[in-house]
Amino acid sequence: MRGRLASIGAEESLLSEGWNLILTEPGACAVPHDIPLSAQFIPAPVPGTVAAALEKAGLFDRENPEPLNTRDAWYLCRLFDAEPGDAILRFEGLATLCHVFLNGQEVLFSESMFTAHEIPVTLSGGDELALCFRALGPRLSEPGPRARWRPQMITPAGLKNFRTTLLGHMPGWCPDIHAVGPWRPISMVRRHPVSIDNVSIRAVFEESGVGRLSVSLHSNAEDPAMLLRCGEMEQPFEKVGDSHYSAILKLSDIEPWWPHTHGAPRLYELTLVSDGVEYPLGRTGFRRIDVDRGADGDDFALLVNGERIFCRGGVWTTADIARLPGERADYEPFLRLAAAAGMNMIRIGGTMAYETPDFFALCDEIGLLVWQDFMFANFDYPRNDKAFLGHVHAEVEEFLHGVQASPSLAVLCGGSEIHQQAAMLGLPAEFWSGPVTDEIIPAVVARMRPDVPYVPNSPYGGAMPFSPNAGIAHYYGVGAYMLPIADARRADVRFASESLAFAHVPQQRTLQRHLDVPAVHSPLWKARVPRDRSAS
CATH class of the missing domain: 2.60.40.10 (Immunoglobulins)
Known part of the structure; x- marks a missing residue:
């Protein structure tokens, strides 16, 4: 079951062939008819991204990426094989500000990368479908609701007003490859009279x-x-x-x-x-998950079917930052390697993107617990913007509906480092929370997945969110701050949902023995080691 509105037994055909990409200056073309005949047409995979299409055409270098959010991106397709009559066009993910045209008439405007749409249409035969992804870059400098703090890890600050991934916007942590395009499948559905x-x-x-x-x-x-x-x-x-x-x-x-x-x-x-x-x-699958808070109430441990589990694993980013794929074949090599390495939990952080039900089906099958952040991180998100909060409600419902039967879903978390960011900038505790993570998300979780524990943020708990000895911690003492390994024990870490405990570069003699890599003092290492801006 991929979509909330789709009918069981309906005829569904993927619209994955015959797409072309055209890049234009922002606002130069209001409707598909405005696209000049001299424009460069680039074959484009769907589902896919502008980065993937350009890379396949030899026009994009992921090692030296150019901005992809400074121009409008048009996707055009002629539906030659579609029979006339009533149908539903299903868009499972459009990144991010997207106008959809059918035969030149706008039928949808989407402003969230994380919500799906099903649009009833009447086809006449040989119809033309056009998608225009408006340049997000210029919009990021527009004024919005005033924020009480501004994060250092993510740029620019205007991203807090748009429902899009932070991948590509975290210098030092990932390449500057922007998510643009129909990153999730597009299909045509014809319902049966009985649905x-x-x-x-x-x-x-x-x-x-x-x-x-x-x-x-x-x-x-x-x-x-x-x-x-x-x-x-x-x-x-x-x-x-x-x-x-x-x-x-x-x-x-x-x-x-x-x-x-x-x-x-x-x-x-x-x-x-x-x-x-x-x-x-x-x-x-049938399982029971509880949280053990310990005698002092400051602990955080998962009990699966009544047994206390030591969770060990890693934070998932994406199978490919340029393509943002979502098929089983894209996920399987990584998840099976994780299990073979002894991991039993994968965390999808709030700085990433929602993965598809195929990801969770694999984790169900392999036996990997999933800690799922919702896609909110570091920012002071709008508190009174009804349209924004409506998008939040829709994306949470749609995500949970897609994984409603998944036993691997073990923890649902409001987001990443929002409380920590505010606290580190000196704001009092009453400023850390907001309606997104404290009201909207937990209400939907309680209704749709009451079997999964919910926590408002990661890290969370204790007098300060970044204190490792209470609740959920992001512990970097050994790996990032070069403290001795004994600090991992002395810090009394209860549960580290994020950690670089053993992330040291090997000794030079080890590198030379096994790999053809530069010396550890080479600047090439910095290009491949995620870090905060300005950090060594």
């Missing part, structure tokens, strides 16, 4: 050892005969409202899902049977 929509799945592992699976949905069929199947068990759906049906299945002999370091990541196939037709709903 099944808004499928909600919840798997619970009770302390008694019983698994409880709840599925609800909407169907416009007249008295449909529907049942839910999980493993060898089946349960008919009951009508609970107008076109609303629900089924609850209890499994007494359930095998729980475990991280691979502690057991088997057992998954169960889910199937909806409607009037004799089977529709796969994917897989889920």
Whole structure:
């Protein structure tokens, strides 16, 4: 189930072929008809980015990237194979300010990279689809809601007003490759007269050892005969409202899902049977996750199925910063290496981008816990901008809907280093919080994934957010501040959701023995070691 609005059993075709990219000066073309015939047309992969298209055409060097947010980017495609009639155009991710035109008429304006759209249209045959990604760069200097602080790690400050990834905007931490383009799939959907929509799945592992699976949905069929199947068990759906049906299945002999370091990541196939037709709903696992705060209330440890887990892993950035891919094949090599290295948790930080359900399906299968930050980091985000807060609500709901059955989702976190940034600039505690991480996100999490612990920020807890001896810490004492390894114990770190404990460069003789690399004092190292601006 990829989208909230998509119908089960609907005919869906990916619009991935025949796209061309044209770059124009900002505002030079208001509509597709304004694009000059002399413009350079570049074949473009979809889903994909401007960086990926230019790189494939030999026009972009990721080692020396040029700004990609200073020009308008047009994506054009002729839908030659689409039959006339009613359809739905589905856009799963457009980065970031995007106007969508069908046959020259604007049908959508999207201003969030993290929300999907489904637009009903009527096709006439041979239709032209055009997407214009307006240059974000000039917009970043526009005045917006006044911020109480300005972060040092991310530039420019205007990014706080737009729902887009911070990848490409953190000098020293990642290359300056800007995310522009249809980074997630575009497809055409034709619904059947009878539709099944808004499928909600919840798997619970009770302390008694019983698994409880709840599925609800909407169907416009007249008295449909529907049942839910999980493993060898089946349960008919009951009508609970107008076109609303629900089924609850209890499994007494359930095998729980475990991280691979502690057991088997057992998954169960889910199937909806409607009037004799089977529709796969994917897989889920049954597990219980709790947080142990310790006797003093300052601890933070995960309990999976009642067993205390020592979480070890790494922070995920992206499979490829130029392409921002989201397919299973892009993720699998990295995630399997992580498991082979003994990791049992992956953290997706708030400075990155949401990954697709394929990422979580792999973590479910492999047995990797996922700590998921929502995409908020360091900034003092708008507090009273209704449009901005509406985007926040939509992106949180859509993300959680896509991973609603995923047992690997272990922690949901409001964002990264917002509290820490404010505290380090000397602001009092009442300034650290905001409605995004303290009100909007936790309310949606409580409704859609009550089985997953929520924390407002990372780091979090203690008198100051950056104190490692309470709650969640970002610990850099050994790796960044060159303290002895014993400091990792003396600092009394409770839970490090981010750490560079052992990130030292090897000795020169080790490098020479195994790798053809420059001496450790070479400036080439700085180009490849993430760091804060101005830090060595």
